[in-house]
Amino acid sequence: MTSMFHVANANQLLAGLPSFEQDAFIAVCETVELVFGEVLLQPTETINHVYFPIDSFISLISKLDSDDQIEVTMAGREGMLGISLVLGIDESPLLALVQGAGTAFRLNAVSFQALLLKCPVLHQRLKHYIYVVMCQLARSVACNHFHRIEARLARWLLMTQDRAGCDQLHLTHEFLAMMLGVRRAGITLAAISLQTRGLIRYQRGEITVLDRPGLIEAACGCYNQDCALYARILPVA
Template structure:
């Protein structure tokens, strides 16, 4: 579903572009409403559009089989979906699932590639973002193997809260189990523990973050590490040529 370009702009990557590049880039975007549960691309599918979330967020899911799935990255207003295009590839290695409904800026892949060729500042910024994603993907693999479910759940809830821009989330045990790659019973125990510590409240899929500071303490160090790498490489990564 298409809509008018919203304002103010709330995608950090686009906001980080030099003003002239930013205006030209936005002119070739369209604003779309993404629906919860919408699949943007299946593994092996062609990436026809890039998406820059504004107030929605997208899960990137590795699938070994219909019953073996794991979320390996999450994209919200801090990033974009369609990164293989930067490498000259238009095939998605992951399933892109809309996890939080909302608005995004969308651009056809062919137009995006033209902007990459013509705008060095855009290419430099997105290469840095690609590095951030690589770091996050690596950390997810280690986190899934070494860290306890409760700490991973706390981390995942914080990541979701950041991108939903809300303390209230709707997430079933089945969905959380799929996202974290664990059994439903493990999610139930972890959620009960976080609720018992009064960090969250949980009822029939409705989760409310009650104590964000406490949830950060309960989370594994991967949450802080992800935010740190983004801040160091993207936010504090040095001015782009021509920024004004």
């Protein structure tokens, strides 16, 4: 059975909840395994479940009519999938794709919305999370337009490492190109540059982060700004 300690420490949005709200969450959630490449939600599809990742993480991808697509944000243990339900909207404009396999808390939509009515602290934290995501989405648009591919790749690897909780990331150039919305050749050149500087090692679809401080220095300032925003808006007591 899911323990109160487990809930409080497994996902940052649930940290600091009073014991009553933790008990209420435990009563309606289940722990599920998310599989790499699994599509949890299609754009405009009705949200039937929300997910609070524990050691998994989810890419949220914007798709155009031409089938072009680009990742605009991620949800790992710092976030959740299905946040639009907090606004009373039962659909999402984004494709939700499991990028990192692992576990997550899952609640059905009806139970989640009922939970919000009796858990004011959780409700408030989730409204703050909406603001964080809005800021991240806005920054992502500007970052994709103005910043160099190498800096964007460094930022994306740091974001992925934060959620994966390890230095080894299983990523192909094709997947990275799709996530960043650039040509594969651009990813290749950027990865070679980061590897030449001793920041990463890339081999056969696996990237190993060798020098995290150096990678932070190589990334655009968006990474540090996102981290600082989250810490300020969603502090853990």
